Amino acid sequence: xxxxxxxxxxxxxxxxxxxxxxxxxxxxxxxxxxxxxxxxxxxxxxxxxxxxxxxxxxxxxxxxxxxxxxxxxxxxxxxxxxxxxxxxxxxxxxxxxxxxxxxxxxxxxxxxxxxxxxxxxxxxxxxxxxxxxxxxxxxxxxxxxxxxxxxxxxxxxxxxxxxxxxxxxxxxxxxxxxxxxxxxxxxxxxxxxxxxxxxxxxxxxxxxxxxxxxxxxxxxxxxxxxxxxxxxxxxxxxxxxxxxxxxxxxxxxxxxxxxxxxxxxxxxxxxxxxxxxxxxxxxxxxxxxxxxxxxxxxxxxxxxxxxxxxxxxxxxxxxxxxxxxxxxxxxxxxxxxxxxxxxxxxxxxxxxxxxxxxxxxxxxxxxxxxxxxxxxxxxxxxxxxxxxxxxxxxxxxxxxx
Amino acid sequence: xxxxxxxxxxxxxxxxxxxxxxxxxxxxxxxxxxxxxxxxxxxxxxxxxxxxxxxxxxxxxxxxxxxxxxxxxxxxxxxxxxxxxxxxxxxxxxxxxxxxxxxxxxxxxxxxxxxxxxxxxxxxxxxxxxxxxxxxxxxxxxxxxxxxxxxxxxxxxxxxxxxxxxxxxxxxxxxxxxxxxxxxxxxxxxxxxxxxxxxxxxxxxxxxxxxxxxxxxxxxxxxxxxxxxxxxxxxxxxxxxxxxxxxxxxxxxxxxxxxxxxxxxxxxxxxxxxxxxxxxxxxxxxxxxxxxxxxxxxxxxxxxxxxxxxxxxxxxxxxxxxxxxxxxxxxxxxxxxxxxxxxxxxxxxxxxxxxxxxxxxxxxxxxxxxxxxxxxxxxxxxxxxxxxxxxxxxxxxxxxx
Numbered sequence: 112x113x114x115x116x117x118x119x120x121x122x123x124x125x126x127x128x129x130x131x132x133x134x135x136x137x138x139x140x141x142x143x144x145x146x147x148x149x150x151x152x153x154x155x156x157x158x159x160x161x162x163x164x165x166x167x168x169x170x171x172x173x174x175x176x177x178x179x180x181x182x183x184x185x186x187x188x189x190x191x192x193x194x195x196x197x198x199x200x201x202x203x204x205x206x207x208x209x210x211x212x213x214x215x216x217x218x219x220x221x222x223x224x225x226x227x228x229x230x231x232x233x234x235x236x237x238x239x240x241x242x243x244x245x246x247x248x249x250x251x252x253x254x255x256x257x258x259x260x261x262x263x264x265x266x267x268x269x270x271x272x273x274x275x276x277x278x279x280x281x282x283x284x285x286x287x288x289x290x291x292x293x294x295x296x297x298x299x300x301x302x303x304x305x306x307x308x309x310x311x312x313x314x315x316x317x318x319x320x321x322x323x324x325x326x327x328x329x330x331x332x333x334x335x336x337x338x339x340x341x342x343x344x345x346x347x348x349x350x351x352x353x354x355x356x357x358x359x360x361x362x363x364x365x366x367x368x369x370x371x372x373x374x375x376x377x378x379x380x381x382x383x384x385x386x387x388x389x390x391x392x393x394x395x396x397x398x399x400x401x402x403x404x405x406x407x408x409x410x411x412x413x414x415x416x417x418x419x420x421x422x423x424x425x426x427x428x429x430x431x432x433x434x435x436x437x438x439x440x441x442x443x444x445x446x447x448x449x450x451x452x453x454x455x456x457x458x459x460x461x462x463x464x465x466x467x468x469x470x471x472x473x474x475x476x477x478x479x480x481x482x483x484x485x486x487x488x489x490x491x492x493x494x495x496x497x498x499x500x501x502x503x504x505x506x507x508x509x510x511x512x
Numbered sequence: 513x514x515x516x517x518x519x520x521x522x523x524x525x526x527x528x529x530x531x532x533x534x535x536x537x538x539x540x541x542x543x544x545x546x547x548x549x550x551x552x553x554x555x556x557x558x559x560x561x562x563x564x565x566x567x568x569x570x571x572x573x574x575x576x577x578x579x580x581x582x583x584x585x586x587x588x589x590x591x592x593x594x595x596x597x598x599x600x601x602x603x604x605x606x607x608x609x610x611x612x613x614x615x616x617x618x619x620x621x622x623x624x625x626x627x628x629x630x631x632x633x634x635x636x637x638x639x640x641x642x643x644x645x646x647x648x649x650x651x652x653x654x655x656x657x658x659x660x661x662x663x664x665x666x667x668x669x670x671x672x673x674x675x676x677x678x679x680x681x682x683x684x685x686x687x688x689x690x691x692x693x694x695x696x697x698x699x700x701x702x703x704x705x706x707x708x709x710x711x712x713x714x715x716x717x718x719x720x721x722x723x724x725x726x727x728x729x730x731x732x733x734x735x736x737x738x739x740x741x742x743x744x745x746x747x748x749x750x751x752x753x754x755x756x757x758x759x760x761x762x763x764x765x766x767x768x769x770x771x772x773x774x775x776x777x778x779x780x781x782x783x784x785x786x787x788x789x790x791x792x793x794x795x796x797x798x799x800x801x802x803x804x805x806x807x808x809x810x811x812x813x814x815x816x817x818x819x820x821x822x823x824x825x826x827x828x829x830x831x832x833x834x835x836x837x838x839x840x841x842x843x844x845x846x847x848x849x850x851x852x853x854x855x856x857x858x859x860x861x862x863x864x865x866x867x868x869x870x871x872x873x874x875x876x877x878x879x880x881x882x883x884x885x886x887x888x889x890x891x892x893x894x895x896x897x898x899x900x901x902x903x904x905x906x907x908x909x910x911x912x913x
Contacts, residue, residue, distance in 0.1 A: 130654050130803050137656050234651055240804035242643075242651030250635055250643030253531050253824035255538050385810060388789050402531050402821035403641035406811030409786060410804065420803035423654035 113142065113430050114149040115180040116172040118194055120161065123208050123235070124151070124184035126419025127426075128161055134423075142427055149178055152185075152194075169194055173201050180429045182422050183207040192216055199223045199231060204429035208235035208418050214312040218322045218441045232425035237263065237310045240417030241410040243396050244317060254400025256318040260356040260511075261396035262389050263310040263375075265413045266294045266301040267333050267353045272390045274341045275350065281336060293392055303332035304353060304375040311355030314396070315373045319359055322441045323373050329449060331376040340459055340506045343484045347477045349379040349457075350387040354511065360447055367445065374449035379457050379486075379510040450492035455510040459484040461503040470498045486510060514543065514831050515550040516581040517573040519595055521562065524609050524636070525552070525585035527820025528827075529562055535824075543828055550579055553586075553595075570595055574602050581830045583823050584608040593617055600624045600632060605830035609636035609819050615713040619723045619842045633826035638664065638711045641818030642811040644797050645718060655801025657719040661757040661912075662797035663790050664711040664776075666814045667695045667702040668734050668754045673791045675742045676751065682737060694793055704733035705754060705776040712756030715797070716774045720760055723842045724774050730850060732777040741860055741907050744885045748878045750780040750858075751788040755912065761848055768846065775850035780858050780887075780911040851893035856911040860885040862904040871899045887911060 115131075117124050128148050131138065139145040150172050151164045172178055172194075181198045183205055185191040191212050198205050199220065207213070212220075213233050224231035234244050238261075247256065262268050266288055273284035285302065288294035300306045308330035315323040333353050344351050357373040360366035380387040385407055389395040394412025399405045411417040460467065460483050467474050471487045478484040482505060487495065492509075499507065516532075518525050529549050532539065540546040551573050552565045573579055573595075582599045584606055586592040592613050599606050600621065608614070613621075614634050625632035635645050639662070648657065663669050667689055674685035686703065689695035701707045709731035716724040734754050745752050758774040761767035781788040786808055790796040795813025800806050812818040861868060861884050868875050872888045879885040883906060888896065893910075900908065 126803075134654060134656055134803065138654060141653055240652075240801075241807050242647035245651050246643035246647045249829060250646050250822065250825050251641075252542055252828045253535060253539060253821050255535055383791075385786065385789055385794075388786055390784075393786075400641075400821060402527075402535065402817045402824075404812050404818055406642050406809070408807070408809060410807030416803045417805055420654050420801060421651065423803075424651050427653045428650060 113144050113146050113179055114177045115146065115182060115426060116150040116152065116175075116178045117148055117182045117184065118152040118172070119184040119186065120151055120153050120165070121184060121186070122415045123418045123422065124182070126415035127182050127184065127422050130416065130419050130423045138423070138427065142430055146426070146430070150175065169197075173197050178203060180204040180206060180426050182426060183209060184422070185209070186211070188212055188215055195220055195231075196223065199227055199229065202227055202229060204230045204232070206232045206422050206425040206429065208233070208422055210236040210306070210309040210313055214309040214325050217313065217316065230429045232428060233313070234425050235418045235421035237313050238394050238396055238408065238410070239412040239414060240420040241394060241396065241408050241412060242421075243314075243408045246408065247398050248317060251398060251400050251403055251406070254402045256359065256398060256400050258356070258358045258399040259311070259314045259318045259396065260354050262352050262386065262394050263307040263355045263396070263412065264301055264353060265392035265394055265411070266298065267307070268389065268394070269293050269392045270302070271333060271341070271351060271353065274338060275345055278338065278342070280338055281334065302334045304330035307353060307355040308375045311357050311373050311375060314355070315357030315371065318357060318398070319371045320440055321371065321445065322443050323357070323371070323446060324443050327443070327446055329374045329376070331374075333377055336377055337459075337506055339482075340457070340484075340508065343459065343478045344379050344457065348382050349510070350382055351377055351508065352380050352387065352389070354378045356449075358452065364453070366447055366451070370445040370447050372447040372449040372452065377508050379508055381512070384511070450496070453489045453491050455489050455512065456487045456495045457484070457506070457508040457510055458487065458499065458502070459505040461505060466502055470502055514545050514547050514580055515578045516547065516583060516827060517551040517553065517576070517579045518549055518583045518585065519553040519573070520585040520587065521552055521554050521566070522585060522587070523816045524819045524823065525583070527816035528583050528585065528823050531817065531820050531824045539824070539828065543831055547827070547831070551576065570598075574598050579604060581605040581607060581827050583827060584610060585823070586610070587612070589613055589616055596621055596632075597624065600628055600630065603628055603630060605631045605633070607633045607823050607826040607830065609634070609823055611637040611707070611710040611714055615710040615726045618714065618717065631830045633829060634714070635826050636819045636822035638714050639795050639797055639809065639811070640813040640815060641821040642795060642797065642809050642813060643822075644715075644809045647809065648799050649718060652799060652801050652804055652807070655803045656760070657799060657801055658760045659758070659800040660712070660715045660719045660797065661755050662715075663753050663787065663795050664708040664756045664797070664813065665702055665705075665754060666793035666795055666812070667699065668708070669790065669795070670694050670793045671703070672734060672742070672752060672754065675739060676746055679739065679743070681739055682735065703735045705731035708754060708756040709776045712758050712774050712776060715756070716758030716772065719758060719799070720772045721841055722772065722846065723844050724758070724772070724847060725844050728844070728847055730775045730777070734778055737778055738860075738907055740883075741858070741885070741909065744860065744879045745780050745858065749783050750911070751783055752778055752909065753781050753788065753790070755779045757850075759853070765854070767848055767852070771846040771848050773848040773850040773853065778909050780909055782913070785912070851897070854890045854892050856890050856913065857888045857896045858885070858907070858909040858911055859888065859900065859903070860906040862906055867903055871903055
């Protein structure tokens with residue numbers, strides 16, 4: 112009998128308890144012993160099927176030698192950090208879906224776990240139930256990872272999908288997402304790209320083996336995105352998606368060897384690329400390795416059962432011999448400003464084609480009807496900004512290629 | 513220093529040696545020691561950069577205690593089986609991309625590896641470089657896997673893509689695939705669904721934990737597929753793809769609990785499903801778990817470097833502590849005839865709509881121009897066959913839903 116604790120009984124925590132009960136037979140067969148939830152840490156007691164397991168006293172978990180793994184689904188940094196640290200100190204494996212904690216304090220907590228010779232696993236922190244961290248680290252181990260990018264936030268992807276399909280304005284699509292429970296009452300972390308930003312930090316940390324400081328990652332969301340751009344892009348054979356991207360940089364693109372960057376921003380994506388067709392609340396993450404090329408991982412990036420699926424699988428990994436805890440260096444040097452990256456840019460301006468050509472030379476015209484929308488040749492973000500200084504810019508987006 | 517041997521120096525074997533050389537720094541950093549190819553088994557000596565490592569004497573590998581891992585890229589069953597068995601007997605880990613050997617003798621070889629407490633890994637046998645076997649077994653460990661299906665053969669997917677995009681006939685598209693090196697001179701194993709069949713056996717073995725006998729898996733390819741059907745399906749919002757499918761069966765669909773089935777056949781897929789948009793030589797595999805829902809893995813399913821990427825990553829897993837060898841039971845009982853599965857069917861017949869309605873009751877008409885094409889309500893394959901007995905059937909395909 113393997114016994115665990117769950118800290119926090121929100122959406123993911125409840126899912127964890129449910130899966131352990133629903134799939135008890137399968138889990139026990141794979142583990143070689145039954146898995147059972149022994150204690151659940153809550154802030155407030157509520158009636159329900161798990162009432163008898165609940166406590167509001169963390170020391171009941173910290174000091175219980177029977178508890179071998181603790182699932183942290185508290186969220187945020189303060190209490191989650193404190194309890195995680197103490198669980199690890201007490202020699203208990205910890206599993207989490209908490210991307211904020213991993214992005215901000217993961218390096219330190221992983222080092223503590225390594226010292227204690229236990230595991231701190233967080234597959235659920237990126238892409239919900241989609242396997243991405245383990246496959247990237249293990250199945251692609253022979254590769255130099257050159258880039259990771261993806262649709263990392265289901266709420267914003269749902270909103271963008273509504274805008275494309277039904278021509279809804281951002282504000283209306285957001286309200287619909289809230290009505291359906293896909294967006295929270297305060298949607299800031301989602302629509303401003305903060306959630307995606309934390310996830311791209313975790314992906315970048317692991318892909319490149321260096322801490323990426325979330326503070327240095329520019330995060331742009333979709334709240335300023337205009338329906339006009341969505342329509343022009345669509346007609347020209349592109350889809351607009353909010354992407355998190357982390358890239359290895361080197362002499363081949365004019366940077367120091369070993370440097371890297373990361374950012375979150377809406378992009379135009381050619382509709383022929385599979386990631387352009389990832390719709391609704393689905394997520395997809397693309398990893399580019401120097402041997403394997405591009406591989407993509409797709410599925411439900413959030414939700415009770417998918418996210419809990421990843422947590423419970425991580426619990427099983429803690430209890431068996433498979434898997435090895437990932438690690439990265441706390442050294443943040445070598446992080447470059449993503450505005451130094453070169454790519455095609457989409458502009459919509461109040462002005463004429465002549466204005467566009469004056470600023471950018473040759474451009475590909477997408478629309479001239481009322482306003483002017485065009486694609487530039489590949490330029491750096493800094494250069495694009497500078498050239499556009501004298502233009503009356505209505506929108507500016509990167510093009511993924 | 514970790515030393516390995518490579519058996520066979522064809523496409524994949526050459527890729528393995530190349531990656532170990534190209535990515536030496538990365539691999540050594542992750543492993544904690546350098547990785548080096550010590551011996552290469554070949555049938556005929558050829559000049560080249562690896563000439564000094566080559567031998568045609570298997571005992572040089574079998575009896576060399578310095579060799580810790582052997583990569584088998586011989587292919588087929590006879591010599592590959594014999595040498596793999598002897599390497600495992602000699603206590604050496606073995607890594608392979610050989611789907612035929614895994615599908616036919618994997619169960620026995622894995623049992624031998626388990627007894628010897630070493631690893632026999634084969635991530636590269638399905639989906640080339642796409643991580644699929646490890647993620648399914650480890651990251652989705654908390655799930656009951658209910659279904660695995662996918663585009664498992666790049667050659668046939670390339671041919672189908674050409675037929676859709678350019679309206680090419682099957683024979684012309686095949687010739688183009690051969691010209692580009694995507695299809696072999698004898699394309700039988702690809703176009704007749706045999707290659708996909710071996711892969712779906714491996715996926716099914718692992719998903720359900722029971723040996724699937726390749727002999728009992730109906731394999732239908734694309735050689736009889738008509739351009740007419742491709743066009744009708746396309747116009748109606750479907751794509752035709754060759755799918756391998758393995759399904760868990762149970763009382764909920766009228767079968768004994770714990771039974772399963774598998775087959776390979778072309779399917780109509782609604783264009784809104786991401787797998788419908790997997791084009792050219794790309795592969796994609798969908799896994800449906802009872803907690804995670806559907807997740808999809810996408811990338812290059814073949815080729816020198818992608819397949820070698822998976823092999824070398826498996827080698828690294830053998831040499832480190834991560835990962836656990838998969839296992840399944842040799843018991844094949846509970847395998848059901850896939851014709852008992854219920855789904856919508858696409859028919860094209862020489863005859864009228866009245867004939868169609870007489871046989872199938874209500875149908876959805878897709879075309880009446882010259883011939884009659886329609887979709888049935890969900891029926892079993894056996895039932896569809898029986899009802900269509902009196903019709904003059906030009907084509908019959910399953911619809912994925």
